[in-house]
Every structure is written in structure tokens, then in C-alpha cells.
Amino acid sequence: MASANTDLEMRAWLRWASESGNAPSFARKVAEGALIACSPEYELLRSVLIELKRSYPEDRRSGHGDDAASPYCFWKSEAFLCSTIFL
Numbered sequence: 797m798a799s800a801n802t803d804l805e806m807r808a809w810l811r812w813a814s815e816s817g818n819a820p821s822f823a824r825k826v827a828e829g830a831l832i833a834c835s836p837e838y839e840l841l842r843s844v845l846i847e848l849k850r851s852y853p854e855d856r857r858s859g860h861g862d863d864a865a866s867p868y869c870f871w872k873s874e875a876f877l878c879s880t881i882f883l
Contacts, residue, residue: 797838798838809827
């Protein structure tokens, strides 16, 4: 089972998302939760984390951009989270 510390694909992004002022607050809070999650909880979050990483790549150091700051983008992320948890 993976955890935030052993998941090589996600480790750097999780650190960036949890510490960066450029990461959207929703992504930051999910990343913070993933960093303290035990392995079974992390496994549940992993598909959400992959989608958030795709939506908010680490190299966006200059800000979110118009699409990432829009309400649509926030709701899109929240809808993905809800559909992942409840399906």
C-alpha cells in the first residue's frame, strides 16, 4: 500500500500543493490531508490527487491562470471528488 511518502509519482506535487501559495486552496487542503493520511486513506484519495495534479501542475509558479481561478474549475474539481468518493 502506498502513502504520501512512498508514492514517488505524487510526492513532489503533494509537497508543492501543500506548501505553495500558488496552489488553489481546495488542492492545498486535499494535499495536506493526503500527507497525514494512513495508507488505506491515502489509497482512497490517490485518484483524486492524480486529477488535481493534472488540473494544477506544479510548474504554475506565476499563479493559477484564468481557467484555474474560475468558479467552474473549482466546481469541476469538487464534482470529481464527489463522484470518486460516492461511485
